[in-house]
Amino acid sequence: MNEAVWSQGATGVREKAGSWSRTLGISLRPWSGQAPWSLLLRGGIQCAVSIAILVLSIRLTGAVEASAAAAEEGMLRNLAIFMAIAAAVTALLGAARAVVGLLDLAPRRTVSGTVASLEKRKFLDFLPRIAQRYIFERGPNGIDRRRERLEVVLHTPDGLQQWTVRKPSIRRQLSRGAHVRLTVTPLAGYVAEVYHQPGAAPPFP
Known part of the structure; x- marks a missing residue:
């Protein structure tokens, strides 16, 4: 009983943290999306x-x-x-x-789901464009120094989950609505491989 309650609580915290990080345009993973050898x-x-x-x-x-x-x-x-x-x-x-x-070298896990979104993200990119320009653009040329990253969000049986995708070959294999199985590392969330599942049913209504 206690283990079930603890598991549900941990899942709830993880989902809330993931939701906030998606809203803010950030990743909570250390060195998000980078390969272990790198x-x-x-x-x-x-x-x-x-x-x-x-x-x-x-x-x-x-x-x-x-x-x-x-x-x-x-x-x-x-x-x-x-x-x-x-x-x-x-x-x-x-x-x-x-x-x-x-x-991150050895233990990798697979996550199956449907690609809900595949977007380039920046910190606080949900703000109106004029607000972003006022806050982040500096200098006479209006240079925005925020780092841009490609974020893939999957609908999975455990809810929405997201990763930063850095490999160009992986980016080309992903598209919104595709049913895929990702091989990812547990800490940095490096997406190592993508397997397409054309006959899979989406894990959400």
């Missing part, structure tokens, strides 16, 4: 570069204390401390990215 590679490079900068900043602090004049010592030390903190934070983010990629 996460591992980029995370490893980010960690390596950040650690190198961290070591350099620590050495810079020692060099400042040994040779800098009193007037310059405080400024250079603050610069070195700022570099060290920034490098440490960046290294942690790189490590987290690599861990997500590592965990």
Whole structure:
């Protein structure tokens, strides 16, 4: 009984979170839609570069204390401390990215459903166009720096679910109303494969 109630509660929270993220035009998944090998590679490079900068900043602090004049010592030390903190934070983010990629390597799941929508999304793209231009466009050329992503939403037996699609070959296989089975990773939601199910009945009225 308790397990059933807990399962229903978790499903309700997941559906509400998914609904809000679709409305806002965002994804709640870390590094949404990125392939595991890409996460591992980029995370490893980010960690390596950040650690190198961290070591350099620590050495810079020692060099400042040994040779800098009193007037310059405080400024250079603050610069070195700022570099060290920034490098440490960046290294942690790189490590987290690599861990997500590592965990996404093996366990993949399949989800069947009907494509409800296939749209390019941006943060807060539900707002009127004039409001988006006022909030996000900057500079004399009105450049909008929001990242655009392709979002596929599936009607499944468990409700609406969405993923970010990055591979061009996957994009070409998806269309609204198609009955498909997706192979996806659990954390980043990388869509690895699409199987069409032409004879499948839609899981919704």
